[in-house]
Amino acid sequence: MAASGASLYLSNLSPAFRRDSTSSSLGNLKSTRISTSSWRLAVSTEQKPSTSTRSDFSERGRLDMGKDELEAVASAAATSEDPAVERRSLKEYFERSKELIIRSDGGPPRWFTPLECGSPLANSPLLLFLPGLIGGGLGLINQHRRLGKIFEMWCLHIPVMDRTPFTDLAKLVERTIRTENHRSPKRPIYLVGESFGGCLALAVAARTPDIDLVLILANPASSFSRSQLQPLIPLLDIMPDQHNVSLPNMLRLMTGDPLRMAMDSVLEGFPLQQTVGELSQDLVSISSYLSVLSDVLPRETLRWKLQMLKSGSAVSNSRLHAVKAQTLILSSGRDLLLPSQEEGERLCRALPKCEIRKFSDSGHFLFLEDGIDLVTIIKGAGFYRRRKYNDYVSDYMPPTPTEFGKIYDENRWINDVTSPVMLSTLEDGKIVRGLAGIPSAGPVLLVGYHMLLGLELVPLITNIYRERNILVRGIAHPLTFMKIKQGKLPDLSLYDTYRIMGAVPVSGTNFYKLLSSKSHVLLYPGGMREALHRKGEEYKLIWPEQAEFVRMAIRFGAKIIPFGTVGEDDIGKVVFDYDDLMKIPYFKGEIEELTNEAVKLRTDANGDVANQDVHLPGILPKLPGRFYFYFGKPIETEGRKLELKDREKSHELYLQVKSEVQKCIAYLKERRENDPYRNLIPRLIYQTIHGFTAEVPTFEL
Template identity: 65%
Template sequence: MAATSGASPFLAGSIKLASAAAANSRGNRYVSFSRRMAVSTDHNISSTTSFTENGRWLPEEEKRKKQNRRKEESELISNVYGNPDEITEENGKKLKDFFEECKDLIKSSDGGGGGDGDGGGGPPRWFSPLECGSRTPDSPLLLFLPGIDGTGLGLIKHHYKLGKMFDMWCLHIPVKDRTSFTDLVKLVETTVRSECKRSPGRPIYLIGESLGGCIALEVAARNPDIDLVLILANPATSFNKSQLQSLIPFLELMPDQLFLNLPNMLNSVSGDPLRMAWENVVKGLLPLQNVGVLSEDILGMPSYLSVLADMLPRETLLWKLQLLKSASASANSHLHAVKAQALILCSSKDQLLPSQEEAQRLRRILPKVAIRFFKDSGHFLFLEDRSDLVMSIKGASFYRRGRYLDYVSDYIPPTPYEFKKLYDSNRWIFNATSPVMLSTLEDGKMVRGLAGIPSEGPVLFVGYHMLLGFELAPLVLQFLMERNILLRGIAHPMMFVKLREGRMLDLDTFDHYRLMGAVPVSGPNFFKLLSSKSHVLLYPGGVREALHRKGEEYKLFWPEQSEFVRMASRFGAKIVPFGVVGEDDVTELVFDYNDQMSIPSLRKFNKEVTDEVVQLRTDANGEVSNQDLHLPGVVPKLPGRFYYYFGKPIETAGRKQELKDREKSHELYLHVKSEVERCMAYLKEKREEDPYRNIVSRLLYRATHGSKAEVPTFEL
């Protein structure tokens, strides 16, 4: 959204902010501002369109095929994921925007921009950023509780994306305001209770940074019966262990004149030792992550130093540090009463607070906690270019619109820029394996690419699970790039929840799968995906197939009885069997489950890991019931190539009654299984004819034809 002209690009029109204490009606809770309307274009071809060719009407079947081709062409034209290299950064603001808008906000609230004229004092108040006006009607409420700066602009880089998911309000604490921690908590609590009464079925999100994290925890402790979701960025509950405490006596003794001249002195410092000394003094003053950024972004922009001085004059800074001290003590004394789920965002290089240790401590105390670490980030995480709050929320499965998370209806597909980040992190897989994807058209013809994949859902893809799921990233990403189709994978619950903390991988290992739409395996989730006409990815072999033993590559470990046919027929879903090969050309399995179980210490370790996750197929028989978790030992090979073959879609529409019969259902189940095996047998045979199966030959081809050239494969 573009801001209108006025005293501030952030607060357009009237600058007068609604008092948080008096915000009892929706009309006075927002800054008054105007919006530009966004218009979207629907590229879909109308289903009533008639087609003619050379003046004659086409036969019905030909018309349908032509319509499908045009629709597919339209999808390709409108596919925002089509070329990741051309995707640009999203409409987010930068650090300089933070300072510019802080300057205007401070000016407006001290009487210089049409505000209250209260000299920077007055009560704290809520405002809604201009660029957060694109939310949906069922968006949950998000309250941002700021850190030591108090401006409420700490999420400025994330407003645009957050505004599509939340009804977002930010708390502004004026520079000269001296509201106590207790009264700040009461202020936020009043708003929370009022909005809970207004929309009792929706959660309320409290995003707290530093000081705001303490406020969020205190509000949650005082309101255990309200559905709150806490997102805490480097919460100041560890203030008593931080170096910030030492600033309090220093500021009490520092003369006003020296403090007022601090910006100019910093700008004129030239000697490295002296510069570092001054920078260490102001680390606690500035909303920046490290000394390097301080030197580069602030000392290079003298005008912003005055903004910092206006934002945190000595008396205000001293008050804020004392406020942090009381906030930390109060929040810590009430942690035992917090029942809300919490996502802790922790910077590993926080120079102001021991945030990494504090996150682990809070994990042990709070009942429902998830942690995401940012190894290269400093204290003011949200102002860093590398942080993406929305991706963190979505990746941790922390976005919901109702009391309980619905993995299907609450899911929000990745934005183009989120997809680009996912693609870039997996680009090496594409470069190393140059995936070949083959599909089958309705007439049975095999083609290279995914043209044979049905555009309309529901579609159920059933196939073979490579060792450790090597095939997943190229598969899911290529579907989006080539056909604008999102594959919703049905995944093991270990990717979503742990029964207890222990030796199992942290859940953030699986964030990318959740971002791409994976859901925990369950009957209700399967039902919802098919009923919403999704493209669903299912591996009947599950963990046993993905963690197979030596010599078991390309062997299916499917249950004896069908698990998906009748559900698919209930919704008339097309079933697409597929096979993948190439794992034996990429790695060699050298240390499998059987090897590990012969070593007592590893046997104990694997049992402990298995006991930490939800167990599946406990009532099954045979090898498919062996769901023990372990990490296979593999040795990488000079990369070969991945091959995917999607067979002809199998129709279940109109067969609902027929497939209720167990024998008929099982017959179709066995047919799908045999098709998967046939696809793999074909690929194993044909890859022997591929002149570019070896990575060396592929690199030579791209060296002469361009780095983005599609490498040929065997003749179809």
């Protein structure tokens, strides 16, 4: 993230935009970066900057910067990798919006890039932000810094008094897309459309099915005909000129609920006194903002804007069949202007490559709310890519401390309830408590037993990351990334955390890339069949006969760490398994339907492991016991490439790993019998005495 303090400001008649002086009002437009200096205003690139204003931060401006300033910018970009989304008050947003509206020159629509976006990663895709009803282009003001790290970002500014028809706006965006696609044909172009901008994005996507687009639509106004805004059009037609009551009321809905936002801030840990102070400022700023907008947005302007919404909604809906782009819908549950959640579901059914993420407690201006981080949403949905297809290794961005902290807090209850014991083995064979035995340098391949329903995943991944700062990349079933068709399988949003933490769909290509990049890789040879085992199969390894992973590990000299996990039998007991379910026609049909929605694996395998039917066994919960993890001594493969050509030798190594996993499980099952804190009640008593953050002891090593 760029250094704090850089912000988006305005020129003395218009935002500092760059456009070709020879182009028409809707001609080829180029982006520029808006510079800042306290509250001074940057000047248009068509004018000479004053000496008191910092130089334009466009690509041309960068070449003119001094060495010290260039180094400062590079240092800021390198050392600010983690910041959470910057929390701006409504007051700041409204002040900038007022300035933008008042000082706009009324010229044609144009693109700009905020200075605070900084410098993106190499080969970053282009992101075009298409704004909502007012059209200022500031809707992502809380997101600029993080988005600017991974996208080349342009925002569309539509002056308030502009009267460009919707179809011409769509042509403008289309020309920009085609120009940029011609310049970089291999990179995707992202269209982030908010409200009205969502209609514009859909219309443009329908006009450019030949270009690789990714649509991210936040509360798209394609539902305008069913919205609270539709009745305003005839009302404005009959309202006398001296009355302008409808606009402030509408804008109050658009600003959201400051009191709810304040309470959310208190719950997130912000001091009450600070929050109340900010709330009072926000209420004053809202009143001022509405007053200004009521003056600069007369009835005719509002009517034009609403007619644009109506036109945009009609055009986008009529062309939905032509939209082929990958699409992510973001829907708010408390949108007082539009029926956004219902519309999101409708669009998901209508569009061929569409997913939805719901925000039940959010309002219309989703991107301005606390806790909404568009970069995290994109990463979690698996929507970030630099080429035509997602490369799960080169396109992956590890979680920031803020992202991991949120994930850990949301799943902390699992660690609290199970109090996991982590044991590992040093190179000299000594067993120690903790994870010191896991090598820091990769490639490392962790191979182990998959507990019932994968209950061990959260404690395993989070504790390795917290204790050793090692991100373990899990090889996961494809159903956590895609569905063959919509149906009864869980929504893909359920697995967003997996993707943020680095899970990749199982494939030889992804396995190869992870090891070649020297990653720490988590592999369960038993896969789904082991995690959905039958009654009486607790701690039974259900592995394929073929040595699937050994040769790849040898090829890259990866260290193989066998590990065992124990504790599922103290959490629950399978009382109704797959065999029982298949005897009942109703459940048999459900299993077949679920299985047909998921990508099928191991279709050429033999034995029990080939059964990849998707189902949920009946489990009888128990009073929570304790989880135990034991990572065995690392098995070196470096220098054993000659065995790669000998199937018999590689199979011997495979059997050795399997045997070591079984030994780890047996060790834990035996030693946990001597753990005085294996059951929940003794652990609670211990933590009551020593504090709930205290580490609970276990058996002697």
